[in-house]
Amino acid sequence: MRRREFVGLTGSALFSAVLAQPEPAQSTRLDIERIAAVLVDYTAPADNVTNLDALADAVAAAKSNYQACHYGRVTANLPALLRKLRAACTALDGDDRLRAQALTAEAYHVTASILLKQEDKGLAWLAADRSVQAAHLSQSPLMIGSSSRIITHALMDGGHHRAATDAARGAAERMDADLTSPSADDLSIYGSLLLRGAVAAASAGNRHNTTELLDEAAEAGTRLGHDANHMWTAFGPNNVLCHRVNIALRFGDAGTAIDYARRIELDQLPINERKATVLLDTSRAFLMCSQHDKALHILRAAGELAPEEVAGRPAALRLVRDILATAPISVRREAREYAATLGVSA
Numbered sequence: 001m002r003r004r005e006f007v008g009l010t011g012s013a014l015f016s017a018v019l020a021q022p023e024p025a026q027s028t029r030l031d032i033e034r035i036a037a038v039l040v041d042y043t044a045p046a047d048n049v050t051n052l053d054a055l056a057d058a059v060a061a062a063k064s065n066y067q068a069c070h071y072g073r074v075t076a077n078l079p080a081l082l083r084k085l086r087a088a089c090t091a092l093d094g095d096d097r098l099r100a101q102a103l104t105a106e107a108y109h110v111t112a113s114i115l116l117k118q119e120d121k122g123l124a125w126l127a128a129d130r131s132v133q134a135a136h137l138s139q140s141p142l143m144i145g146s147s148s149r150i151i152t153h154a155l156m157d158g159g160h161h162r163a164a165t166d167a168a169r170g171a172a173e174r175m176d177a178d179l180t181s182p183s184a185d186d187l188s189i190y191g192s193l194l195l196r197g198a199v200a201a202a203s204a205g206n207r208h209n210t211t212e213l214l215d216e217a218a219e220a221g222t223r224l225g226h227d228a229n230h231m232w233t234a235f236g237p238n239n240v241l242c243h244r245v246n247i248a249l250r251f252g253d254a255g256t257a258i259d260y261a262r263r264i265e266l267d268q269l270p271i272n273e274r275k276a277t278v279l280l281d282t283s284r285a286f287l288m289c290s291q292h293d294k295a296l297h298i299l300r301a302a303g304e305l306a307p308e309e310v311a312g313r314p315a316a317l318r319l320v321r322d323i324l325a326t327a328p329i330s331v332r333r334e335a336r337e338y339a340a341t342l343g344v345s346a
Contacts, residue, residue: 030075038079039126045087052099055084059103063232066110067271069306078111101138105131109150116157119314128154145175145189146231152196161204168197188230191220195243202250210247229270238268242278249281254288276306280316287323292331296323300338311342320344
C-alpha cells in the first residue's frame with residue numbers, strides 16, 4: 001500500500017490507527033448450517049447444570065469477538081452457546097431466569113448480526129425476532145432497547161425501510177420518556193437506536209426524517225461526551241460521523257461522505273468492526289468519484305485491520321469486484337493482485 005497517499009486522504013489520526021499491527025487472517029468459511037440447525041431445533045433442551053456466570057462470560061466473548069471481526073470464531077461457538085442458554089431459560093426461575101433471558105437476547109443479537117453480514121435474510125430475521133422476544137422476557141428496558149436495534153436492522157435489510165424507521169424511532173421515544181438522569185448505557189442505546197433509524201430513513205429516501213434522527217443522535221453523543229462501547233454499542237461522536245458517511249452514500253453524495261470521513265478520529269472508535277465498516281464506506285465513496293487508487297488503498301487498509309470483514313463478506317467482495325472491473329490501467333495491476341489474494345477474479 002502506498003501509505004503516504006493514504007495519509008493525505010484521511011488525516012494523520014486515522015492513518016496512525018490503521019497502521020496498527022494487522023491481526024493474522026482467520027478462516028472466512030463460516031458454518032452457517034450449524035446455526036440454522038440450532039435456530040430450528042424445537043426439541044426439549046437437555047437438563048444440564050446451569051452456570052450463569054460461565055454463560056455470561058461466553059456471551060461477552062461472542063460479542064467481543066464479533067466486534068473484533070473474528071467471525072469464524074464467533075460462528076464456531078454460537079450453536080453450543082445458544083443450546084446452553086435455551087436450557088438455562090427452561091431450567092431456571094426468578095431472577096436467574098430473567099438474567100438468562102437477557103443473556104439469550106444478547107446471544108441472538110450477535111447471531112442475527114453475523115447472519116446479516118452473510119446476507120442470510122431469513123435466518124437473520126428469525127434470530128433477530130428471538131432476540132427481541134428474549135429481551136422482553138428479561139423485563140430489562142435496556143435489553144429491550146438494545147434488541148430493538150437488531151430487529152430494525154433486519155427490517156431494513158429486508159427492504160422494509162419505513163417500518164424500520166418507525167420501529168427505531170418508537171423504541172427511542174420509549175427510552176427518552178425515562179431518560180431524566182440517563183446513564184452512559186441509556187444514552188448509548190438511545191443514540192444507537194436513533195442512528196439505526198436514520199439509516200433506515202435514508203434508505204427510504206426521507207431526508208427530513210434522516211436529518212432529524214441524525215441530529216438527535218449527535219446530541220446524545222455530545223451528552224455522552226466520548227466514544228465508548230457501553231452495552232456493546234460503540235456509540236459516541238465519532239460513531240455518529242461514521243453513520244453520516246454511510247448515509248451520505250445512500251443519498252449518492254460521495255463528496256460529502258468523504259468530507260465526513262476525513263473528520264473521523266478512527267483511533268477513538270472502540271471496535272474494529274466499526275473502523276473497518278467506515279473504511280469500506282469511504283472506499284465506496286472514492287470509487288463513486290472514480291478515484292480508484294484511493295478506493296483500493298482504503299479497501300486494503302480495511303483488510304489489514306479486519307481481514308474477515310473484507311474476505312468473508314459478500315458486500316465487501318462486491319466492492320473488490322467493482323474496483324477491479326472499472327480500474328484504469330494505472331491501478332488495474334495492483335487491483336488484480338489484491339483481488340487474487342481474496343480469491344476474486346474479474
